[in-house]
Amino acid sequence: MNMGNLFKASFEESLNLKDDKLINYMKNDVERWDLKERPILLKILALALIGMLYGIVLFTNRIVTNHDRDGFVPQAEVNFLPPFIFWIFLVMYLVIWAYTLIKRYRATKFVWGYINVVNIFTWLVIEINLYFITAFLKPLTAIGMGIFFSIILLIGYIVVKSKKASLENLLYKKNKKEKVDKWLEKIINLVVKYSSIVVIIGFIWNFIFPSGDAPRTDMTGFIEILAMWLALDIGFIIAQAYLFFPYLLHGYYRHKYSEEYRNLEGQTQLEWYGEKYFNKHIKGTNKEEKI
Known part of the structure; x- marks a missing residue:
């Protein structure tokens, strides 16, 4: 699957991305110029998330070294989320x-800020998957695990291929829309419009902890957790394909054709780049606009 065509549009063609409803939703949701920046709060949240990610590593190690003999799942023999994985991801995250x-x-x-959000979200999903692989490899067996991820890869391929074709049609005005793309966009629009994080968390909590104090450890509970794992991965793929990537693609073209977009929106270089960046990279160079 060649994704290169998505990055070859001209400035005029890149403007067609504004016709995507989900890109506009992401722009309105992410680009909140009316909100005051709180860098200290953002750093605290980032540290809390990184702490949670390390907590998943410790919890994974615990199910290998301190197995619950009364649990339905047999003791794991291989830890697929050792601490060095966390440190590799942390270094990669900090470099980016x-x-x-x-x-x-x-x-x-x-x-650029949203890239970091997507990266830490991706890191979280990878860790959750490595945790589940550690916990469920033995009962599922290698064949069962292979079938499980084959289903995810197949669905992911269909979703990404459909959205890629849809974005190419949008960029280059081919006026052809994939059936899968139409169906998924309708679902995502409904989710965006009517769902809430609180409802989802409450549903998942009741799903795993129906009695309110202990997780289910029978076969039904095992199947339910597998179903949630599958839903998490598929949901993440759909979110990446339909929300995160299109918005970042739009940002890629705003960066690539920075001056063209600046002129389109009628801003001065100082307004567009900000005083700090303008003074450091634009002022006094051949990039500075002569008035």
């Missing part, structure tokens, strides 16, 4: 975060 700080300027600060 530092790079986004260097590259960002006022008009694209939300896009």
Whole structure:
């Protein structure tokens, strides 16, 4: 699957992305210029999330070394989430975060910041998958685990292929829309419009803890957890394909054709780039606009 065509649009063609309802939703949801920035709060939240990610590592190690003999799942023999995995991801995350700080300027600060959000979300999903692989490899067996991930990969391929074709049609005005894309967009629009995180968390909590004090450990509970694992991975793939990637693709073109978008929106270079970036990278160079 060649994704390269999505990054070859001209400035005029890139403007067609504004016709995507979900991109507009993401822009309105992410780019909140009316909210005051709270860098200290953001750093605290980031540290809390990183702490939670390390907690998943410790919890995974616990199910290997301190197995509950009364549990339905047999003791895991291989830990697929050792501590060094966490440290590798942490270093990668910090390197990318530092790079986004260097590259960002006022008009694209939300896009670069959102890259870090997507990265930490991806990191979380990977850790959750490694935890479940550690816990369920033995009861599922290697064949069962292979079938499980084959289903996810097949669905992921269909979803990504459909959205890729849809974005190409949008960029280059081919006026052809995939049936899968139409169906998924309707579902996502409904989810965006009517769902809430609280409801989802409450549903999952009741699903795993029906009595309110202990997780289910019978075959039904095992199947329910597998179903939630499958739903998590498929939901993440759909969110990446239909929300995260299209918004970041729009940000890619705003960065690639920065001056064209600036002129389109009628801003000065100082307004567009911000005082700090303008003084450091634009002022006094051949990039500075002569008035």
